Amino acid sequence: GLIKGGRVDRFIYTEGIKGKAVRVEDKYKYIRWKRGFARTWLSVDGTVERQKVEEELYDLKNDAEEENNLAGKDTKLLQQMRNLLGDFTIKEPMVNRLIFTPGDDTFSGNIEAEGKIIILKTVDPPSEIHLAEDLKNLRFKITPRGSRTELLFEVQPPGAAVKISIYINGKKLSKEKILIGALSLPLKPNPMWIDAREDNPILKADPFDPFDKLRANACWPPEDTRGPWVHFSRIPYEDWTHPVRRKTKITNLGVRGVLEGWGYISPNE
Known part of the structure; x- marks a missing residue:
């Protein structure tokens, strides 16, 4: 709780994160994730800012605690693990x-x-x-x-x-x-x-x-x-x-239903 003037206020914090990971047993682990609320922005001058994607890459054999992120250090291995994750990811038709x-x-x-x-x-x-x-x-x-x-x-x-x-x-x-x-x-x-x-x-x-x-x-x-x-x-x-069915389904959900579907709020909140 948050204490204000002796009073305890309850609060709930939620954050949507979309992540994928692939592991080569006893060798490497690669994680790719982005925040659920991140989107693509278009500025008035026509430039585009893509949502930021975070990457983590660990050497499981030499770094069992996953403390040393190799994503920005070993570009060749990073690309190999990116390709591996892409091969296993379920593709939407x-x-x-x-x-x-x-x-x-x-x-x-x-x-x-x-x-x-x-x-x-x-x-x-x-x-x-x-x-x-x-x-x-x-x-x-x-x-x-x-x-x-x-x-x-x-x-x-x-x-x-x-x-x-x-x-x-x-x-x-x-x-x-x-x-x-x-x-x-x-x-x-x-x-x-x-x-x-x-x-x-x-x-x-x-x-x-x-x-x-x-x-x-x-x-x-x-x-x-x-x-x-x-x-x-x-x-x-x-x-x-x-x-039409897709659009109607989304419209009928309402704001709360959409936020629940995206994982921003719990159905019990």
Whole structure:
């Protein structure tokens, strides 16, 4: 309790932490965690601050008490343990969505995947979609006249990495014209390499149409909001298949229900 003027006040302190760990028996232990309330911030000048991820790495053989954190000292071992954790982490199935602005421009591109590509939604003509027999390569050519056009695909297994190259009228599309995620930020080079082992919240978006709304309200770029644009985002598969149910479920929880679900407060408080 906290004593004030002889009175004892009860108080409760809670803090949400998301952590993952992997151990190589009798050798090394790696812990990766971040605070549950940490998020990604976007400043007015367009710069992005990612949530801080804490890492701990211990040599169990020579440091049984785990007092000497090697995370900032042995970069080679740290990367090996990062990869090991990524291999064991359960991957959430994601829908990859490319949206093209309407106009007379022709978009083309190539999608390469470590796994197999599954087309979830093709586009209306005039378009060309070619999926290789081994399902590892997808080539497309799209002229989205009249209305904006979508191409949605999934990669199996969920943890497989994806490389996406995009061209406009036969020339490589400027990376400033490739917007990503819910914030519509031009943060990825062209070609984009999406490593699914890394949980990148910037790439995620909800299944509802983000493009026109975000393009009109986005603070990046601040002036030119005209096309041509390409928007890329990743949507959790469950949200894409049941968007209304998901949104309704979250809304009906109320503030307290959401905080309980995130672990900020106990159901008994």
